[in-house]
Amino acid sequence: MGQPDGGWYDDTPPRITGTSPKDKATNVTARKIHIYFDEYIKLEDASNKVVVSPPQVEMPEIKTAGKEISIELKDSLRPDMTYTIDFSDAISDNNEGNPMGNYTYSFSTGERIDTFEVSGNVIDASNLEPIKGILVGLYANLSDTAFTTTPLLRVARTDSRGHFVIKGVAPGTYRAYALQDADGNYMYSQKSEMVAFNTDSISPSCGPDIRQDTIWRDSLRIDSIIRTGYTHFYPDDIVLRAFSVPLTDRYLIKTERQSPEKIGIYFSYGSDTLPAMRGLNFDAEKAFIVESTEKHDTITYWIKDTALVNKDTLQFALTYMMTDTAGVLVSNTDTISAVPRMSYEKRMKQRQKEFEDWQKEQEKAKKKGEPYDSVMPPAPLVPKISADTSLDPDRNIAIEMPSPLARCDTAAIHLYSKHDTLWYRSRFELRPVPGKLRAYTLLAEWRPGIEYSLEIDSAAFEDIYGLVSNAYKAGIRVRAMDEYSSLTVNLTGTADTAIIVQLLNGADGVVKQTKASGGSAEFFYVNPGTYYLRAFADTNGNGTWDTGDYHAGRQPETVTYYPKKIECKEKWDVTIGWDMSELPGNRQKPMDITKQKPEQERKLRNRNADRARNLGIEYIKPN
Template structure:
């Protein structure tokens, strides 16, 4: 009996030792922690000093507390304080707390709003607390009305992000240019804005790309928008339906939510840049002995006055050089005609041109410019037996397009230097009829800006073959160079290679023109509105988009606005769909340009500033319970304020 009791104790001791060894091994094993599910939840506001929406506040430092460690992304840009501050406040985030220290004196009986837009993010995953704002009042009342809307580019209808929007209670036209905004906010990434804590009253609404951050329009290069009507903010009780999801496919419940709707909440502002480019001379270069170029910052409207300075005095431009303008009129190349002039290594010229002074006033300016010719590199002579006689320069001729000619094309002929003389009889354009070439009597037109470019622009029928023939020495340049003979053949496409599009347009107030766009928004074809129709003939097969511009002044251009004249930019409308055109197709379409609100017209496919979808940062192992969250109020309201309606 004693033996069995002893054996039993021994077995228990061995088992205990085995369990102890296993436990120690498990503790010593090194493993990789799973880390849990990804965090997609933004920080939550938990408290503040002073309290949110408090009254009779006289302290200039506020503290905001959150449920996790946070930081502020670009506080100087993303934190908007109303009323606007003259001195930059001190804004910092430490741990779970944000501190804002105002440097300006507090204004009595005023509601202060601290709009953090999307600047508050958690430290780890950078989840942004969208639309968070905080408010208090220095008086007896906390103003609580809201004005909201959307800011679009006037020409392209693109949503404009990160741009100031503000109001004035002073209804005069000069308030925008002389006074800072009374209350202000900033558009978010999709161009939407909310001006919060507005007092009852009547206001004018503006937007400003405020380059100098003084909250008023005082620079000609600042883009702006102004609303034509007066704004009277108000509120009303409203109801909406909120859906709660069990998961991504299953609806849990649909709740009826009663809330306060602040109006107006559908204002659309159209931002434009007034027509202004500061004009000044960038540089003057002499790329080779026979020409020099003046490069300007903006298109040249008035022709500069160029004079050559030599020992005997001034030589007028017409006697010694010939100007050539670039397509955008920003650069002018002067071809020196006189060999006694271009053979000089150094030239002195007097240039009189228009430029803006420091007050942005266009004045006449005169400069004396010294031009030194760049020496051409000496070509290496690989053939030692070759003679040292200089080779003849050839006047080169370039014809575009080549090969295939569209029926709507203009034939461009460009020569390498301006012409002194040409024989029109030695330049032949012929059309092939059966087996014969019939010479066409088509005028040769010189370009108004570029003296080296000429045009042939007849009506090109479908499916025809053409030939251009230029005899040798038919054209002679100003430096005595002549052309070699040239012959090229062109062919137009057949009618079956093209599509036709006819759009019956309604809803317009003014005559205008339609523009057919490709996927990159490049204008492919432009036609005027005639008898209510936009007729696009001879279009290459492809996918196209359409916009219409109301041409208020009838100049066949889109014109920007001007605030001093209370003139908006010319209205632009986009067809909300697209046209998939195939060869030999004829399509008709009706389009009421005001059937859809302007903010819903532009197709998403060609919208550059698209709404951004939040993507998982590491993996997609979301907690299934996340589907139960109610995301109906995506606009985080100010603490203590009712939720606001959007679009």
């Protein structure tokens, strides 16, 4: 006795039984298309997977009903134009989900139908990540203004690999563009849209070629090799590097007074000058110490006078440069009320509670005969000191203060080094970090294999509110040379003379960075581990990667990845050669650190063959 298992699975994908108008028909005038199948079908993610070319300003209406897909084009048909409707892999049968495979329907409003195709990849210019779902299109108009004034002529979307195929292309000369079309007008009209452009023109062509497919008997043995002729369309190796331009429109994002002693002001973009502040209920002149970022987009006003700190509402007029509706910087004045998150009254209550709790602790200590205080000590100034117990010889100690300093006594800072069993004074220098009001760097000659002791006396630092630091002591061991590896990279295949090479420990984790000199980049004191390499052409010499600008005709600085991982071990001196032009940009980045992984292709599961094998019978697939 047993249960019937339902018989063979339906492993056959849907088949097209007819179309209206006929596929690849010419002189078509109807805007309604019907595609008929031999079984019930479903259409997955049509809004993203189905692409109509030429692009439609008004979205076409695509419906499925039983064994039929109907498409109604809302835009008027252009004369003498080939139309393509690319369904990608969106069509499958309704019950078993068997994919039909990539399918494109096409027709022409003229006497002939265009069949050329161009293909390639779109990658992020900053990190060579494949970009999924970005629009790629062609212009027959080779003018630089076409991209910003007229819709793209023929379009496609990239898949999960960043790959695109533009079909139905007529003979001619074109330029290729990529666009993350935020407003759906198929042209570059917003600064926030990611774009890619190429000044080189392309001319589509085709020719006969042979495709080789390998059928494996198992994981080790080849059963047969099948060679099939097909039409190869060119070009098929377009690589577009997409980028976003910085949003330079300047406006005031917010003002806040998280703590009573400082006011934070945040702008969307920087400016050459600081804003002007005029107090309305207080005298703003000489009332602040101003801390600003390099571009003046984030500004902190530290209030020096404790009487103003205790004032709950500070009203002031802030005059600053902002971008108007025409995109021009103009002067603007806002009236602002800065109110702390906790009022003065609540802060006093909180301090009173803290004092009472402290007083109870002292009373307990007194009753137990333990040491106690009669005066509550003020809260100390607590610097953030990055003195790890283990230090690399090419690193220094960073010190960040919680508030601006009024006094820094370097004589109260001591650095000792241990040689044999004796401690000796070591020379050091405490430098302020340029452009950072509260940041300092302690520099010293950190010798490999030596122990150091950093000792800071109490009251070495005092801030503008009279708070002083406590004593501090930290033991530091500089790691020995034998614990490191070194890496030398010999660069070839590039005409750029200013190359910045970065050592990565993951997708974006920059461990070290150096400027190549004489065609070589060297990394010392490399911790053992697995690393990757990225380089960019520092065209303007500012030491950082810079994006492009379409309106200025400027491409982003070229980024290149070394295609393999690098193993560094203790005591190893690793030397590698890197031909930076060996691979195209879409094939450089190692898959281990590529975040945008290719999606698995939808394939027929062929479950009947597995079922027949389990039953011990032969399965003959129906035609």
